[in-house]
Amino acid sequence: MINEQSLTSSNTDPGQASQPNQERVNVAYHVRKILELLGENPDREGLLDTPDRVAKMFEEMLSGLNVDPVSVLNTTFEETSDGPVIVSDITFYSLCEHHMVPFFGKAHVGYLPGKRIVGLSKLARLVETVSQRLQVQERMTSQIVNAVTTALEPEGVIALVEAEHTCMCARGVKKPGSRTTTIAASGRYKDDVALRQEFLRMIGK
Structure with a gap:
């Protein structure tokens, strides 16, 4: 079954996204594009939620970026x-x-x-x-x-x-x-x- 929420965040042009966390949406969108450039199919089951997962991972692992x-x-x-x-x-x-x-x-x-x-x-x-x-x-x-x-x-x-x-x-x-x-x-x-x-x-x- 296709995860519609995942497609909304990673398959939608970030300029058209309405999600509250715009930065995460932008990252997920470009991760999807990277997968496509690597020759992968981001719509297959194993990768369907990957752009969003990667975006959340970066958000967590870079959480100290703007902290003094x-x-x-x-x-x-x-x-x-x-x-x-x-x-x-x-x-x-x-x-x-x-x-x-x-x-x-x-x-x-x-x-x-x-x-x-x-x-x-x-x-x-x-x-x-x-x-x-x-x-x-x-x-x-x-x-x-x-x-x-x-x-x-x-x-x-x-x-x-x-x-x-x-x-x-x-x-x-x-x-x-x-x-x-x-x-x-x-x-x-x-x-x-x-x-x-x-x-x-x-x-x-």
């Missing part, structure tokens, strides 16, 4: 700490901006508080925000550090990101299992080798 990372950390508390605050093994999924295929892994974030701290879940939310956009791992790592530095003005910030890139695993050189590690730091973490080594020990590296 610093705004995620806007609720802070006046508090100090004698040692670093570290949240490790924060899982994330992102889209490589070069091939628009996923890369995924874990981020480890630490900072030396100055006069303010932030809720621990906000650091995980920050990682999610900077990963949910077309991204490269190097920039993502720096964005984490820059956001924490701006929001909290701590004595130092450090982030280490480990990821597997499907653009290397499923295509091109085809090296599944290879992982990329990036690190960025500011303040005392940038200047003090012993502090960086302590951070690495605390996250098990």
Whole structure:
């Protein structure tokens, strides 16, 4: 049975669409056109809802695109700490901006508080925000550090990101299992080798 709603959103010229989410309709329409250009039949059963599914997927995976990372950390508390605050093994999924295929892994974030701290879940939310956009791992790592530095003005910030890139695993050189590690730091973490080594020990590296 043909899904009339699917045909309405993906088979209709986006200029004529009346759905409330115009951007999703536009994406679905063009995904359908891509399927046709690839020689597929977008009206066959297995692909009938694919344009809409892909549009919704992009909407979800790019949800951080227009979010200022610093705004995620806007609720802070006046508090100090004698040692670093570290949240490790924060899982994330992102889209490589070069091939628009996923890369995924874990981020480890630490900072030396100055006069303010932030809720621990906000650091995980920050990682999610900077990963949910077309991204490269190097920039993502720096964005984490820059956001924490701006929001909290701590004595130092450090982030280490480990990821597997499907653009290397499923295509091109085809090296599944290879992982990329990036690190960025500011303040005392940038200047003090012993502090960086302590951070690495605390996250098990």
